[in-house]
Amino acid sequence: MTFFAPFTIPFIIGTIFLFAAVATKFVLWLVRLPRVDKRLIRHNLFTWHTLAAVWEVVRESLLHVRIFKVNPVLGFMHASLAFGWFLLIVVGWIETVAYLGAQWVPLQGHVFFKYFMPINGITHHEPLFEQLMDALLLVVLTGVALAWMKRLRSRFMGMRRTTKHILFDRVALSALWFIFPARLIAESLTAALYGGEGFLTGSLGHALAETVPHDLLVMFYEPSWWVYSSLLGIFFVAMPFSRYMHILAEIPLIFLRHWKLHPTAERKSYDRFEVEACSRCGICIDPCQLQSELGINDVQSVYFLRDRRYNMLNLKVANNCLMCGRCEAKCPVGINLNTLRLNSRAKRRNIPYEGRYKYLRGLDRSSGEGRVGYFAGCMTSLTPATQHSMEQIFKAVGEDVWFADRDGGVCCGRPLMLTGETDAARKMVAYNTDLFRRHNITTLVTSCPICLRVFREHYRLDGIEVLHHSEYIDRLITEGRLSVAADARRYTYHDPCELGRGCGIYDAPRRVIAAVGEVVEPKHSRRDALCCGSSLANTVIDDSQQLRLGERMTAELEATGCDTIVTSCPLCMKAINRAARCSVEDISEVVAKNILRS
Amino acid sequence: MRNINFGYGISRPRAIDIDNNDLRKSNAIIAEMPELQACIGCGSCTASCTAGNLTEFNFRRLHTAVRRGEYKGAYEDINKCMLCGKCRLVCPRGINTRALIMLIKRKLGDF
Ligand code: SF4
Ligand code: SF4
Ligand code: SF4
Ligand code: SF4
Numbered sequence: 001m002t003f004f005a006p007f008t009i010p011f012i013i014g015t016i017f018l019f020a021a022v023a024t025k026f027v028l029w030l031v032r033l034p035r036v037d038k039r040l041i042r043h044n045l046f047t048w049h050t051l052a053a054v055w056e057v058v059r060e061s062l063l064h065v066r067i068f069k070v071n072p073v074l075g076f077m078h079a080s081l082a083f084g085w086f087l088l089i090v091v092g093w094i095e096t097v098a099y100l101g102a103q104w105v106p107l108q109g110h111v112f113f114k115y116f117m118p119i120n121g122i123t124h125h126e127p128l129f130e131q132l133m134d135a136l137l138l139v140v141l142t143g144v145a146l147a148w149m150k151r152l153r154s155r156f157m158g159m160r161r162t163t164k165h166i167l168f169d170r171v172a173l174s175a176l177w178f179i180f181p182a183r184l185i186a187e188s189l190t191a192a193l194y195g196g197e198g199f200l201t202g203s204l205g206h207a208l209a210e211t212v213p214h215d216l217l218v219m220f221y222e223p224s225w226w227v228y229s230s231l232l233g234i235f236f237v238a239m240p241f242s243r244y245m246h247i248l249a250e251i252p253l254i255f256l257r258h259w260k261l262h263p264t265a266e267r268k269s270y271d272r273f274e275v276e277a278c279s280r281c282g283i284c285i286d287p288c289q290l291q292s293e294l295g296i297n298d299v300q301s302v303y304f305l306r307d308r309r310y311n312m313l314n315l316k317v318a319n320n321c322l323m324c325g326r327c328e329a330k331c332p333v334g335i336n337l338n339t340l341r342l343n344s345r346a347k348r349r350n351i352p353y354e355g356r357y358k359y360l361r362g363l364d365r366s367s368g369e370g371r372v373g374y375f376a377g378c379m380t381s382l383t384p385a386t387q388h389s390m391e392q393i394f395k396a397v398g399e400d401v402w403f404a405d406r407d408g409g410v411c412c413g414r415p416l417m418l419t420g421e422t423d424a425a426r427k428m429v430a431y432n433t434d435l436f437r438r439h440n441i442t443t444l445v446t447s448c449p450i451c452l453r454v455f456r457e458h459y460r461l462d463g464i465e466v467l468h469h470s471e472y473i474d475r476l477i478t479e480g481r482l483s484v485a486a487d488a489r490r491y492t493y494h495d496p497c498e499l500g501r502g503c504g505i506y507d508a509p510r511r512v513i514a515a516v517g518e519v520v521e522p523k524h525s526r527r528d529a530l531c532c533g534s535s536l537a538n539t540v541i542d543d544s545q546q547l548r549l550g551e552r553m554t555a556e557l558e559a560t561g562c563d564t565i566v567t568s569c570p571l572c573m574k575a576i577n578r579a580a581r582c583s584v585e586d587i588s589e590v591v592a593k594n595i596l597r598s
Numbered sequence: 599m600r601n602i603n604f605g606y607g608i609s610r611p612r613a614i615d616i617d618n619n620d621l622r623k624s625n626a627i628i629a630e631m632p633e634l635q636a637c638i639g640c641g642s643c644t645a646s647c648t649a650g651n652l653t654e655f656n657f658r659r660l661h662t663a664v665r666r667g668e669y670k671g672a673y674e675d676i677n678k679c680m681l682c683g684k685c686r687l688v689c690p691r692g693i694n695t696r697a698l699i700m701l702i703k704r705k706l707g708d709f
Binding site: 359 | 633634646648651652653674677678680681682683684687688693694696697700
């Protein structure tokens, strides 16, 4: 049996190119991984983590379960394209086996089986497979139709905006759009000339055979297969350089994640897997307040990743992000968008300068004595009421406290990290770690979520428990060390980005407020909470833009009809205070006011 | 009397001839961040400064000097800043001071 025809050449070239290009990429990225990561892979390769990864590949790369959760219509579009196509390949392969038995058939023989059937003299039909293949083709075509619709009107898909694409993507996208319609035409023409029983291609073939003159059908027969094969070829060649690389990059990424690899403050080749696993679905655009409130349209994660991937990232795009994490929370691929943004900044800004911060040597402004340390944080010194309330609470429970920075302290280092100066930040980290150790504390309480996050993620504080003050107060109340009186006020709690999405602390502050009054939730809360706009991570937007972000989110908090807005971050507090008409208090103030003295 | 420091002074008394200063870098900084011209020299940034609390670092003096084309020692000095961002929160003119610090560093040394 022959399984070759000239029209298959574009397809064959495309396939070989695709495999070569993708294999080169993957091998290069894997070889360049840092040694620790390679050790992790070796360590976890033959464990159940690998099985878990296989299961996730099925769920995410084929079925796109996470996209379904964010946006069902979009999920259906992705799943019908990905899973439908995958089944077309698998069922197509079984189909050839059903016709020919277990004999070796080259790849193009499977892919263009309908073409090779008649020239190999196979005239009997396997109706089950013909119907099945037609059904799958219909599913994929539905996906394509939805994709067309999404381009035309993104709102139809429940999205305000869809991604703007670069040239490479357009080539691949156009090819992809027409691959399946071309297949439909080619197979229908084949059915018209040689018969077929599928409900789609078969019926279309019959209709064509009845209406179109036979010569014309013969004339278009070969070219239609040429078109199908060429579109596949073009798509495969463009694929490794376009967004569709995500189909292939996501698979190794899932395995690497299950083997416990993750991006860090320094760039490494692992990042390439994450960057190229972005499908540019655009789901990250809508949650971004820079887009919805300020109309900034070129900095969102999808554009950031695209720019980084093609080496056209500029400082302004890298820096124009609040790192609020709202997009990261929604990304169906689970890309570590904040960390990638951070290490892009580090690459451009981190200039090691040894003479820096010499003045830290021997510095110690701390006061007091105790196993509990209190680190207010730079920002908290601008909200003295918080600091004062904490001191009242410490006094009420009789805690011996060592105050790290009551008379001026050293920054925790996260602001420097956020702007990409990781080496400089390391000096702060070393200084503060040493300070905490020297004073033998076992618990470290901080009022600033920014500090909290860096203490937990970048400091090595084994033996010292790090708590946010809301967690600390929550513990005091549940342990019965602190009693508070309930008042009749209604409180709305604002989740600070760094505390909520950053450290996963949502319940402790709510429990604390509930002990005092009624908690009313705003429209966006917890993982979905809005950013106050004053984030240190953004050095591009100006004051008026910060103010606008703050006003819009404050309006939403006030819409709950609360008496008082409560938050637990000095930066959020400042931002809300600028815009609020009702009173704004830190969680420690709410508690300190209501302490029951025994 | 001479020893009392009221904290208003930006620099010790001396004669400066601005015409002799090379204003190219200063102009480039202002071109990139025109809002710096809105500074009223109130000194709130210096008063709240974390680094200024621990050292002689004086942000108001620094950015005023740089604007006037006096760059000597400015780069070394600005590297004392920890980018904590307090100055941005207190500035009554809403100047994006952290971006300004990064910009001064970029123009005077880094990169
Ligand atoms: S970053 Fe995530 S949400 Fe955004 S386009 Fe890429 S895959 Fe979609
Ligand atoms: S982290 Fe926030 S500001 Fe940055 S791109 Fe995502 S949603 Fe927008
Ligand atoms: S706080 Fe603002 S206005 Fe005042 S001196 Fe500093 S930069 Fe100028
Ligand atoms: S950001 Fe720098 S200049 Fe501003 S208050 Fe902090 S240490 Fe001082």
